[in-house]
Amino acid sequence: MDTILFLAHTESDGTLGRAALETLTGAADLARALPGATFMAGLIGGDVTAAENAISGCGAAKIFTVAGADFAMSRYASDAAALDAICRAAGATIVVAPATARFNRVMPGVAQRLGGCIDTHVAGFVVVDGALRIQRGYYRQRMVGTLTRAARPWCLTFDGGVFAAWSGAAAAVPTEAVAVTLGDAQRRTTVVGFQAPPSDAQTIRPDANLLFVAGVGWTKKQSDGQVHLDEAAKIILGFLDRSKASLGSSKSLVDQSSEGQNVFSFMSHLNQVGQTGATPRHPKGLAACCHGEEPHVVGWRFIGERRAINLDPNCGWAQGKADVLYVADAFALVTKVGELL
Amino acid sequence: MSTGFHIVVCGSLVPDLLQTLEPVAGPTGPALKNEMMLPAVLDPWAGHALFEAAHLAAKHPGSKVWLVSLGPKAKLQQLMMSIAQKVPFELVAIDGSASGFTDPVEVAAALAGAIEKIPTLDRSRLLLFGGCASASRDAGVTVQMVGERLGITDQFLAADEVKVGADGTLTVLERVEGGQYLVSEVVGPPCAIAWATGNLPEPPNNPQVGMQNMRTLMPSLQKAQLAALSAQGGTFVSVEVPKQERKTRIVKDVPLDEMARDIAEWIKG
Numbered sequence: 001m002d003t004i005l006f007l008a009h010t011e012s013d014g015t016l017g018r019a020a021l022e023t024l025t026g027a028a029d030l031a032r033a034l035p036g037a038t039f040m041a042g043l044i045g046g047d048v049t050a051a052e053n054a055i056s057g058c059g060a061a062k063i064f065t066v067a068g069a070d071f072a073m074s075r076y077a078s079d080a081a082a083l084d085a086i087c088r089a090a091g092a093t094i095v096v097a098p099a100t101a102r103f104n105r106v107m108p109g110v111a112q113r114l115g116g117c118i119d120t121h122v123a124g125f126v127v128v129d130g131a132l133r134i135q136r137g138y139y140r141q142r143m144v145g146t147l148t149r150a151a152r153p154w155c156l157t158f159d160g161g162v163f164a165a166w167s168g169a170a171a172a173v174p175t176e177a178v179a180v181t182l183g184d185a186q187r188r189t190t191v192v193g194f195q196a197p198p199s200d201a202q203t204i205r206p207d208a209n210l211l212f213v214a215g216v217g218w219t220k221k222q223s224d225g226q227v228h229l230d231e232a233a234k235i236i237l238g239f240l241d242r243s244k245a246s247l248g249s250s251k252s253l254v255d256q257s258s259e260g261q262n263v264f265s266f267m268s269h270l271n272q273v274g275q276t277g278a279t280p281r282h283p284k285g286l287a288a289c290c291h292g293e294e295p296h297v298v299g300w301r302f303i304g305e306r307r308a309i310n311l312d313p314n315c316g317w318a319q320g321k322a323d324v325l326y327v328a329d330a331f332a333l334v335t336k337v338g339e340l341l
Numbered sequence: 342m343s344t345g346f347h348i349v350v351c352g353s354l355v356p357d358l359l360q361t362l363e364p365v366a367g368p369t370g371p372a373l374k375n376e377m378m379l380p381a382v383l384d385p386w387a388g389h390a391l392f393e394a395a396h397l398a399a400k401h402p403g404s405k406v407w408l409v410s411l412g413p414k415a416k417l418q419q420l421m422m423s424i425a426q427k428v429p430f431e432l433v434a435i436d437g438s439a440s441g442f443t444d445p446v447e448v449a450a451a452l453a454g455a456i457e458k459i460p461t462l463d464r465s466r467l468l469l470f471g472g473c474a475s476a477s478r479d480a481g482v483t484v485q486m487v488g489e490r491l492g493i494t495d496q497f498l499a500a501d502e503v504k505v506g507a508d509g510t511l512t513v514l515e516r517v518e519g520g521q522y523l524v525s526e527v528v529g530p531p532c533a534i535a536w537a538t539g540n541l542p543e544p545p546n547n548p549q550v551g552m553q554n555m556r557t558l559m560p561s562l563q564k565a566q567l568a569a570l571s572a573q574g575g576t577f578v579s580v581e582v583p584k585q586e587r588k589t590r591i592v593k594d595v596p597l598d599e600m601a602r603d604i605a606e607w608i609k610g
Contacts (some may be wrong), residue, residue: 076496101517105498108482112489122479138441140476143364146578189495192524202530204520270520271536313591326600327593336601
C-alpha cells in the first residue's frame with residue numbers, strides 16, 4: 001500500500017501558488033485512484049499557517065510542516081533538508097510536488113537522499129490494475145512516454161496546467177511540525193532577492209490568456225527594401241499592451257541579440273520558446289513572422305488554440321500546426337488588431 | 342596556494358535537433374529508430390555550460406575545465422570533431438547509452454563515479470556544471486543527483502549568469518517563474534550549477550584549441566570505461582509521437598480589416 005505525500009512551498013505572502021493547488025488536485029485524485037493508499041501533505045515556508053488552513057480539507061490524513069525564516073527562501077540546502085525530513089517522517093512511497101522553479105531544483109536531490117527515483121514534468125497519470133502509470137515527454141516533448149515503476153520512494157513533479165486548482169472548505173486535520181536543524185554548511189548560500197525587468201518592460205506573463213510568438217521575420221527587410229526595427233518594436237509592444245499577452249520568441253530572433261546585433265531590447269532568451277526555450281501553457285497562441293519548427297511544434301505543445309500570421313500560405317511549419325493561418329503582412333495586420341483590442 | 346576553479350561539465354550528445362525522431366521498441370526498452378545513424382550534437386544546454394565554464398576558466402588563472410561525457414564511444418568521437426575546436430577542455434569519456442530513456446539515477450552514478458576518479462581534481466575548488474535539462478530525457482535532474490553524490494549542497498538550476506566577487510563569492514542568477522531571476526550568493530566552491538542559455542554566443546572554431554584538445558581526446562576515448570545502464574528503473578508501457586496534426590484554415594485574399602476583426606474577436610472571445 002502506497003503512502004502518497006503531497007509537497008508544496010508557500011509563496012512570499014504565506015499562501016500556496018496556483019501550481020501547488022493544481023498539483024494538490026492531482027495528488028488527491030491519485031490517492032483516491034490507488035487502492036488502499038494513504039494520503040499525506042507536507043508544507044515548507046516561512047510561516048505555513050495560512051497554507052495549512054487552506055488545504056486542511058484536501059483529504060490528507062496528516063499535514064507535516066517545516067517552517068521558519070530559513071525555509072522562507074528558495075535555497076537548495078535548506079529546502080533539501082526540510083523536504084527530506086518530511087518525506088521520512090511521513091514514510092512516503094510516492095511523493096508528488098509541483099514543478100515550480102524551487103522544487104525543480106531540489107526534488108532530484110531529495111530523491112537521491114531518499115535512495116529513490118524521480119520523474120519530472122509529469123503531464124498526466126492513470127491507475128491500471130492498481131498500478132500507477134505516469135505520462136511525460138521525452139526529447140523536448142517530441143514523444144510521450146507512459147511508464148510505471150516498482151521502485152519506491154518515487155518522486156514526481158507535476159507540470160502546471162494539467163489539473164484544476166484545488167479549492168475546498170477547511171477541516172480539522174492533525175499536523176506535525178518536523179524539526180530540522182541547519183548548520184553552517186546549509187547556510188553557505190544567501191538569497192539576495194529577485195531581479196525583474198521594470199513592470200512596463202515585463203513581457204513574460206505566465207497567467208496570460210494569449211501567447212504572442214514573434215519570429216525573426218520582424219527584423220527582415222520589408223516590402224520597401226528596408227529594415228524597420230523601431231516600428232516592429234513599437235507594434236509588438238503596442239499589441240502586448242492592449243492584448244495583455246505574454247511574449248514568446250523564436251530562437252533565431254533572440255540569438256541575434258546575444259550575438260551583439262541590434263534587435264529588440266525587451267526580448268531575451270527568457271522569451272524563447274521551443275527546443276532550448278520554454279514550452280509555456282496558455283489557452284491561445286498567435287505567431288507572427290515565424291518560419292521554423294521550434295515555435296510551431298515544440299513551443300506550442302501546450303497551447304490550446306493556435307493561429308499564425310505568415311506571408312507564405314504553404315509554410316510547412318504552420319500547416320497542420322495552426323488552426324488558422326492568415327496570409328498577410330504582419331506589420332499591418334498586428335497593428336490593426338492592436339487598434340481593435 | 343592553489344587558485345582558480347576546477348570546473349567539471351557534465352554533458353553528452355543528443356540527436357541533431359532538426360532530425361525527425363521516431364520511437365521504436367528495442368530489446369531493453371524504448372529507443373530511437375536508427376539511433377546510431379542519427380547525426381548528433383552536444384546537448385544544447387550542456388553546450389552553454391561548457392562555453393560558460395571555458396569563459397570563467399579563462400578569466401581565473403589556474404582554472405581547468407573537464408568535460409565528462411556519457412555516450413557511445415564512436416558517437417562521442419564524432420561529437421568531439423565538432424566541439425574540440427571551440428574551447429579548451431579535457432575529456433573524461435564514459436562508454437554507454439546516451440538515450441533519453443535511460444534512468445537518471447544510474448546516469449548520475451556513472452558520472453559521479455567518473456568525476457571521483459579524476460586524479461588531479463581538487464574538490465574544494467570544484468564547480469560542477471551541466472545543462473538545466475537535456476534535449477533527450479528532458480528531466481532536469483542529473484546535475485543535482487551528481488551533486489548530491491559528490492556531497493555538494495549548494496546547487497543552482499537554470500542559471501544564466503555567474504559573477505565572481507573579489508572575495509571569491511559567487512553571485513548566481515537563476516531563472517524562476519514570471520521571467521524573473523532569483524539572485525543568490527554562495528561563499529565559493531564547491532557548488533553545482535545547471536545552466537540555461539547563459540549570455541555567451543557559441544565560440545568560433547579555433548584550430549589551435551582543437552590541436553591542444555586532441556592530445557587528450559583520443560587517449561580518453563580509448564580508455565573510456567563501460568557504464569552498465571540497466572534501464573530497470575522504470576518500465577515503459579508505451580512511447581509514441583503525439584498526434585498534433587491540425588486542419589489548418591488558410592485565410593488569404595481577404596481585406597486586412599476583416600482579418601484583424603477575426604483575430605481581435607478570437608482574442609477577446
